[in-house]
Amino acid sequence: MRRDVVLVGLLWVLATLVGEYVVSTLDIYPPKAALEAEHIDQAIRTLLMLAVPVFNFVVVVMLYSIWRFRARDEAEVGEPIYTHRTFTVGWLVVTSALAAVLFYNPGYVGWKFLKSNPTADLEIQVTAAQWHWHITYPDYGVSLKSRPIGFARIEENPVLALPAGKRVKFEVTSDDVIHSFWIPALRMKVDAVPGVVTTMYVTITETGSYEEDAVFRVQCAELCGTGHPRMTMPVVILEPEEFEDWIKQQQMQEAMGGSMEGMEKQGDGH
Amino acid sequence: MLPVFRGLMWGVIGFLIGGGLTALIRGVLGLEPWVFGSVFLVGYLFGLAGWLLGVGVWDTWMREFLGLEPRPYQAEGWRRYFGFTTDHKVIGIQYGATFLGMFFLAGLLAMMMRIELMQPGRDIFNFAQYNRVMSLHGFLMVLVAVTAIPGMFGNYFVPLMIGAEDMAFPRMNALSFWIWPPAAILLLLSPFFGGWDSGWTGYPPLALTNDPGQMFYNLAFFTGGLSSVVGSINFLTTIITMRAPGMTWGRLPIFVWSIFMTSIMSLTATQFVGVAMLMTVLDRVANTAFFDPARGGYPLIYQHIFWFYSHPAVYVMMMPAWGIMLEVLAHFARKPLFAYKWAVAGFGGVTALSFAVWAHHMFTSGMPETLHVPFMATTESISVPTGLIFLSALGTLWQGKLRFKTPMLFALGGLFNFLIGGITGVFNSDLPADVHLHDTFWVVSHFHYTIVGGAIFGLFAGIYYWYPKMVGRMYSERLGRLHFWLMFIFFNLVFLPMAWLGLHGMNRRIGDYPPELGGVNAFVSISAFILGASFLIFLYNMVMAWARGPVAEANPWGARTLEWATSSPPPVHNFPAVPQVLSGPYDYGVPEAGVHAAVPVES
Ligand code: HEM
Ligand SMILES: [Cu+2]
Ligand SMILES: [Cu+2]
Numbered sequence A: 001m002r003r004d005v006v007l008v009g010l011l012w013v014l015a016t017l018v019g020e021y022v023v024s025t026l027d028i029y030p031p032k033a034a035l036e037a038e039h040i041d042q043a044i045r046t047l048l049m050l051a052v053p054v055f056n057f058v059v060v061v062m063l064y065s066i067w068r069f070r071a072r073d074e075a076e077v078g079e080p081i082y083t084h085r086t087f088t089v090g091w092l093v094v095t096s097a098l099a100a101v102l103f104y105n106p107g108y109v110g111w112k113f114l115k116s117n118p119t120a121d122l123e124i125q126v127t128a129a130q131w132h133w134h135i136t137y138p139d140y141g142v143s144l145k146s147r148p149i150g151f152a153r154i155e156e157n158p159v160l161a162l163p164a165g166k167r168v169k170f171e172v173t174s175d176d177v178i179h180s181f182w183i184p185a186l187r188m189k190v191d192a193v194p195g196v197v198t199t200m201y202v203t204i205t206e207t208g209s210y211e212e213d214a215v216f217r218v219q220c221a222e223l224c225g226t227g228h229p230r231m232t233m234p235v236v237i238l239e240p241e242e243f244e245d246w247i248k249q250q251q252m253q254e255a256m257g258g259s260m261e262g263m264e265k266q267g268d269g270h
Numbered sequence B: 001m002l003p004v005f006r007g008l009m010w011g012v013i014g015f016l017i018g019g020g021l022t023a024l025i026r027g028v029l030g031l032e033p034w035v036f037g038s039v040f041l042v043g044y045l046f047g048l049a050g051w052l053l054g055v056g057v058w059d060t061w062m063r064e065f066l067g068l069e070p071r072p073y074q075a076e077g078w079r080r081y082f083g084f085t086t087d088h089k090v091i092g093i094q095y096g097a098t099f100l101g102m103f104f105l106a107g108l109l110a111m112m113m114r115i116e117l118m119q120p121g122r123d124i125f126n127f128a129q130y131n132r133v134m135s136l137h138g139f140l141m142v143l144v145a146v147t148a149i150p151g152m153f154g155n156y157f158v159p160l161m162i163g164a165e166d167m168a169f170p171r172m173n174a175l176s177f178w179i180w181p182p183a184a185i186l187l188l189l190s191p192f193f194g195g196w197d198s199g200w201t202g203y204p205p206l207a208l209t210n211d212p213g214q215m216f217y218n219l220a221f222f223t224g225g226l227s228s229v230v231g232s233i234n235f236l237t238t239i240i241t242m243r244a245p246g247m248t249w250g251r252l253p254i255f256v257w258s259i260f261m262t263s264i265m266s267l268t269a270t271q272f273v274g275v276a277m278l279m280t281v282l283d284r285v286a287n288t289a290f291f292d293p294a295r296g297g298y299p300l301i302y303q304h305i306f307w308f309y310s311h312p313a314v315y316v317m318m319m320p321a322w323g324i325m326l327e328v329l330a331h332f333a334r335k336p337l338f339a340y341k342w343a344v345a346g347f348g349g350v351t352a353l354s355f356a357v358w359a360h361h362m363f364t365s366g367m368p369e370t371l372h373v374p375f376m377a378t379t380e381s382i383s384v385p386t387g388l389i390f391l392s393a394l395g396t397l398w399q400g401k402l403r404f405k406t407p408m409l410f411a412l413g414g415l416f417n418f419l420i421g422g423i424t425g426v427f428n429s430d431l432p433a434d435v436h437l438h439d440t441f442w443v444v445s446h447f448h449y450t451i452v453g454g455a456i457f458g459l460f461a462g463i464y465y466w467y468p469k470m471v472g473r474m475y476s477e478r479l480g481r482l483h484f485w486l487m488f489i490f491f492n493l494v495f496l497p498m499a500w501l502g503l504h505g506m507n508r509r510i511g512d513y514p515p516e517l518g519g520v521n522a523f524v525s526i527s528a529f530i531l532g533a534s535f536l537i538f539l540y541n542m543v544m545a546w547a548r549g550p551v552a553e554a555n556p557w558g559a560r561t562l563e564w565a566t567s568s569p570p571p572v573h574n575f576p577a578v579p580q581v582l583s584g585p586y587d588y589g590v591p592e593a594g595v596h597a598a599v600p601v602e603s
Helices: A002-025 A035-068 A085-114 A240-255 A259-264 B003-028 B036-065 B077-082 B088-117 B127-161 B170-178 B180-193 B214-241 B254-285 B299-333 B340-356 B372-381 B383-397 B406-429 B431-437 B441-471 B477-503 B515-548
Strands: A122-129 A132-137 A142-145 A160-163 A167-174 A179-183 A188-192 A198-203 A217-220 A232-238
Touching (some): A002 A035, A035 A085, A035 A188, A035 A198, A035 B383, A035 B406, A035 B431, A085 B383, A085 B431, A122 A179, A122 A188, A142 A240, A160 A240, A167 A179, A167 A188, A232 A240, B036 B170, B036 B180, B036 B214, B077 B088, B088 B127, B088 B441, B127 B214, B170 B180, B214 B254, B254 B299, B254 B340, B299 B340, B340 B372, B340 B383, B372 B383, B372 B406, B372 B431, B383 B406, B406 B431, B441 B477
Parallel strands (some): A122 A167, A160 A232
Antiparallel strands (some): A132 A142, A167 A198, A179 A188, A179 A217, A217 A232
C-alpha cells in the first residue's frame, strides 16, 4: 500500500515534469499580430500548464490501478475502503484552490487587460449582412464590401487593411441576423447583433497577410445561413506608411466612381 | 388495430381538422387562408392531441374522465411494444429502440458531413444542404444524449434497483414515451420540407427569417421538452415514495441518485426551452416581435432563455452517464463506491450550479459587460463538484480487484474522455481564451469529448452492463472489446485534432474552410469513418446475441444491486414479493454486511 502510493507519486511527478516541459515549449499557436493575441495565447498556455498536473494525476492513478489492481480470479474482492478523510478534504481544498487560481489568472486578469483601454488611433465600422462584410474607415471616407465567394477566389475580395503598431476600435453591427466578426490572427471576435453596436479594441503589433497564413482573414463565426462559410475576406496588416498609401489608393478608386460598385453587386451568393 | 396505427390515423385527422379550421378562420377574416405558418402550427397541435388520444389517452384518462370504464392496453409478445403499455421495462425498451435508431441515423448524417469536410472546397453538398444536414445531426444527437439513458435505463432499472414493482405513475410513464413519436416524425419529415439551417441552437433572428422548415425544429423541441417534464415528475415521485423497506437514501445505488438529480434539472429547466421555442414560433406566425430587432425585439433574450435550459441540459446528458460509470466501477472493482456521500454531494452541487452558468455561451454575444466575470466565476466553480466524481472514481479503483469486462472498459474510457472534455471546458470558461475559441472547432471538440466521450461512452457502458438483464442473453465479450478499442482510439483521433483546428482558425458550422487546414481535416474524416464502422461490430454483436447468444444467468457479473436479484429478464412485477433491503449496494469485502437485500420467494 505504502509502496503503491510512493510509486504513483513518483510517476505523477515525472509525468508532470515532462508534461510541463512539453506544453510550455510546444508551439501550437498560429501566427498572431496583436497584443491581445499574445495575452490570449498566454492564457491558453497557462491553462495548459495548470491542466497538466490534473490530467496526469487522474491518468496515472487510472493506469496504475489498471496495471496493479487487476483481479486474478473470480472470487477476489477489493479492500472495503469507504472513504478517506484526509484525502477527500485535501482533494476539495486543492480543486477549490485551483479553480480560484485560474479564475484570477488568466481569467480575471486577462479580461481586465482586454477591457482596460477604451482609446484608439483608428476607428473602423463593420456592418454585417447576409453574406457580406461592409467595412468603413469613417476618418478616411473609405469603404469596402466583401462578397461571399469563398476561399478559392478569395483574392477577388477587397482586403481589410490595418496599420501595425496602432490601436484599432471596431464598431460592429448587423443589418439582418446575428453574425460574428472574427480575425483569427488577432484572436479576437465579437458578435454582430442587429440593433446593437458591439465594440472590439485591438492593438495591432505585427504585419502579415492572408498569403502568409489564413488566420489573416475576417471570418464570420456565428451561423448566419447559407453563405456563412463564405463570409470571409482577407486581412493585410501594413506598416503605417504603407497603410497611408493604401488608404490613398482606396480614396482614389472611390473617387473614380461607381464602376467598382456595379461589380460588387454581382456576388454569386452560393 | 395496433394503437400506433390508431394514433397515426387520429393524428392525421387532427392535423387536417386543425389546419383546415385555421385556414377557414383566416378565410373568413379575409386573410390569405393557406399560409404555412399558422396552418401548420395549429394543425400540428391538433395532430399531437389526436395522436395522443388515439395511442392511448382516450382509452385511459379520457374514458375515466367521462365516467366510462377505462380500457388499458393489454397485449402479449411483440405487440406490447406498439401500444400504451404501462410496464416500465417495456417502456425502457421502447425508449432504447427509438433513441438508438435516432443515434444511428444521426451518425450517418455525421459521416456525410465528414465526407464533405474531408477536403476543402465544395464536394457533395452545397452550403444550404450542409447546414441542414449539420442542424439535423446536431439536434438528433442532442435529443439522444438528453433522453437515451434516463429513457432506457432510468425507466428500466430505477424501479428494479429500488425494489419497486413499477414506476409511481405507470400511465404517465407511457405518456412520456408516446409524446416522442410526433417529434421524431417531424424531424424525419423535415428534410422533405426543406429542413432548417440554424443548428440545434436555433438563434433568432436567423430562425425568424429562414425557410418554414425552421418550425419543425421548434415544435419538435417543444414536444420533446414536454416528455422530459412528464418523465422527471415520475422519476422524482418514484424515487421518493416507492423505495423498498430498508432502501434508505444512504443505500440508494448511485445510478438512482444520478437520475434523481437529473430529474430535478429537467423538471425545473425544460420549461424555459419550451418558452423559447414558443416565442420563436409566435414571432414567425403571429406577428409578435420578441426577438425581432426590426420591430423592437431583442435577440439576445432568446440566448439567455435558451441557455438557461440548455446548460443544465448538458448535465442532464452527463449526470446519468456518471451514474452508470460509478456504478460499473464499483461492481467491477468489487469495492464500496469510494466517498459515496461526496459523490452524491457532487451531483447535488453540479445540479445547483448548473442553473447559474448559462451566459458562458454568450461571452462574445455583446451582452452587458457586468455579466462576464460573474459567469466565469460560477462556471469555473462547477469544476469543484465535478471533481468529486473523479475523486469517487479514482478512490474506487484504488486497491480494488478490477475485472476488465466490456462495461468496465467503457466506464474507464468514458472517464478518460470526460477528463479531456472537462479540461477543454475550463478553457471555454476562461474569458480571454474563449474570445478566440468560441464558435470554433475547439468548442466542437470540447462538447464531443463531453457528450460522445462521456455521455455516449456511459450509455454504451450501460448497454453492455445491462444487456444480459434486459434481453436474457449474453453477447460476445470478444466483439465487445473489439468495439471498445476501435471506438475509444478512433474517437480520440477524430476529436483531439479538432481542438487544434479551432485554435488555427476553423470556425464551426461551415461546409468549407481555408485550404491549408485540409490535411488535418482529411485525417479527421478518415478516423471518423472507422469510428462509424466500429458501430457495425456493436450492431452485429447485439443482433447475434439477441437471436442466439447463450442464455444469461440472473447475475452474470456477480453484482450486489437489486436488479441482479431477479431473473433475466425480470418477470412482469419484477420481484416475487417486496424485497427487504439489509445493507448498502456496494458493501463488497465486508463479511458482516451480508446480502444487499433479501428477496422472499413466493409469499
Ligand atoms: C467542467 C465542465 C465543463 C465546463 C467548464 C464547460 C464549459 C463550457 C463553455 C464555457 C462552453 C461555451 C463555449 C463556447 O461556445 O465558446 C461550453 C460549450 C458546450 N459544452 Fe461545456 N462545459 C463543461 C462540461 C460540459 C458537459 C458535461 C457537457 C455535456 C455533456 C458540455 C457540453 C457543451 C456543449 C454542447 C457546448 C456547446 C454548445 C453550443 O455552442 O452549441 N459541457 N462548455
Ligand atoms: Cu455567419
Ligand atoms: Cu454551458
